[in-house]
Amino acid sequence: MLILLVVIGAIVAAVLVWPKADCEASAGSCSASPQTTRAETILNEIKTGEAALIDVREPDEYAVGHAPSSILFPLGDIEAGKFELMDKDKKLYLYCRSGNRAGIAEDALQRQGYTNVENLGGLSDWQSLGGELVTN
Numbered sequence: 001m002l003i004l005l006v007v008i009g010a011i012v013a014a015v016l017v018w019p020k021a022d023c024e025a026s027a028g029s030c031s032a033s034p035q036t037t038r039a040e041t042i043l044n045e046i047k048t049g050e051a052a053l054i055d056v057r058e059p060d061e062y063a064v065g066h067a068p069s070s071i072l073f074p075l076g077d078i079e080a081g082k083f084e085l086m087d088k089d090k091k092l093y094l095y096c097r098s099g100n101r102a103g104i105a106e107d108a109l110q111r112q113g114y115t116n117v118e119n120l121g122g123l124s125d126w127q128s129l130g131g132e133l134v135t136n
Contacts, residue, residue, distance in 0.1 A: 037130025051091035056105040065133040075101045098122040
């Protein structure tokens with residue numbers, strides 16, 4: 001029994017020390033890199049011009065809280081064909097309150113020739129992706 005405890009202790013110690021030894025061997029370049037959230041990835045795509053984040057709610061809803069860097073473009077305007085973007089292949093991320101209007105907007109934009117449209121759902125879905133909300 002004592003031998004078994006010693007063996008288990010040695011295994012646990014090896015597991016705990018191994019990553020540290022690896023880091024020291026690589027001249028200390030081993031640091032834990034935090035996971036990038038999906039929201040951060042989307043915001044980075046927006047910063048580089050690869051994508052746009054579109055809020056399809058109404059102005060009063062947008063004023064209460066919205067995703068940073070999002071553009072307000074209400075569903076009614078999208079359905080009326082008022083949404084114009086030169087590059088119809090640009091990634092468009094859509095959201096609303098619950099995901100319903102974003103889904104309708106996604107269909108409308110695809111009918112208008114936009115090829116890279118994604119419904120992110122509602123604001124709570126944005127937050128579950130790691131996104132924050134801002135107000136005007």
